[in-house]
Amino acid sequence: MKPQPKLLTALSILSVLLFLAALAMVFLYAPLEAVMNYVQKIFYFHIANAWIGMLGFIAAAIAGIAYLVKKDMKWDIVEVAAVEISLVFFFITIVTGSIWAKPSWGTWWTWDARLTTAAILEMIYIAYLMLRQGIEDPERRARFGAVYTLIGGLSVPVTFLSIRLWQTIHPAIIGAQSAEAQGSFGMTPAMLFTMFFSLISFSIIFVTLLWHRIRIGQLTNQVEELKHKISE
């Protein structure tokens, strides 16, 4: 197993710094919102986490298709890493969204399109991990994983659109202040800057985490191969 590349070490340090900087911006720089007071500050990291979740989702989908086409194990490693990271970050997204919702809308949960689709996506991820757990052969595990990533991945936007067709009270965060859109608020330039800084920071954090998780995947495969070789 190769030692940690210098670039990764640098990225890790950068990620920590950016995270702390983003935190500082949220608490010290961003102004208070008129209606929701301090609660609104959750939004910055809530959106940033959702953004990473999305990146992970897209990365997993691409990796899945790449594996089916190329049959190269390294795409399988990327796929698992992306799914795991997306799972963790969408979890944070859902919980912070819920904590934000309670004082804002008076309820921990609503069955609106975004929240419900996120919950279903988490279930798909868990199903994916359970599927992989039940398969011994690494090649079959990779193949089935890729197939389920494809099916699951395709179903998510369809699910989202179906539920949206059904109902939604999720806020529109940017744009004109509108009394009808329940729970919406306009953002001042300072807020917008904080938001974009958070997004960029978390994007870097995503790449760093993905890289680390991929290395764990590579090490796992190495160990498994060795175990196999020895037991023969």
Added chain:
Amino acid sequence: MIPYEVSIKYMLAGYIVILLVLAAYLASLFVRWKKLKRELKTLQEIEKK
């Protein structure tokens, strides 16, 4: 406007969750890495024999 005490409570709850889950995930990555490294070393020793 949501009262100060309430809004601070929820905001802190939100950020504590973020920090805890992140920390837990990073810890799990670290623990898994160490465990795998140990396993690899053991297996490599066995292989030599």
Added chain:
Amino acid sequence: MDNRSPAVEQKASSTVHRPSSGFAQAVFAITWKDLTAELRSRELLSAMLVFALLVIIIFNFAIELEPKLRPVITPGVLWVTFVFAGTLGLNRSMAIEKDRGCLDGLLLAPVDRSAIFFGKMLGNLVFMFSVEIIVLPIYSVLYNINLFNPGLWMVILLGSIGYAAVGTLLSSMAVQTRTRDMLLPILLFPVIVPVLLAAVKASSGYLQGLEMTEITPWLNLLVAYDIIFLAVAYMVFEYVVEE
């Protein structure tokens, strides 16, 4: 063709159809094999049927509603029943292939992989339809509600197709894992949410006699889902059965 040894399977298939006359022949041969096997043993259908009826009866106690609210919950109850009974059928249908080695026999035959997919899917569909046809009249008697509604039947048809397409693909995977039967619902249910939602909404629309403008979006969604996932399942099935 019956579910005996792979050798017989292979011989039977090469005498029943030639590869060049193809695809449709292979599909129907496979479906026919499943149907005739089931006709003889009747294990699967009776299990699915009894299960479905029990679910319907249980719902009477689980959800106590005054009679006038019954039309509102009927689509939901029906679809939950079909989804769960369908799981039984999907699991069993694939397990039989695996356990008796028929899948290997099928794979050896000069047949396009996707023909196997469509053959199995059609078999699963027929089983689902059989259960649905029997459940509908019984439900309407037990709950005193008129289900003689061609719109409703069309929705049940479309929904079952989408369900069976994804279900056949996923059950082919599930049956090859350690956890087998238990895994199928876990894999399947999150992915068929659009089917369930659209089917319940459309069924409800027809039962309540709503305007077509309210029902059409849901029908479109069902058709779109069916087309997309039939196409994807068909393309991807070969990756699931290669050895």
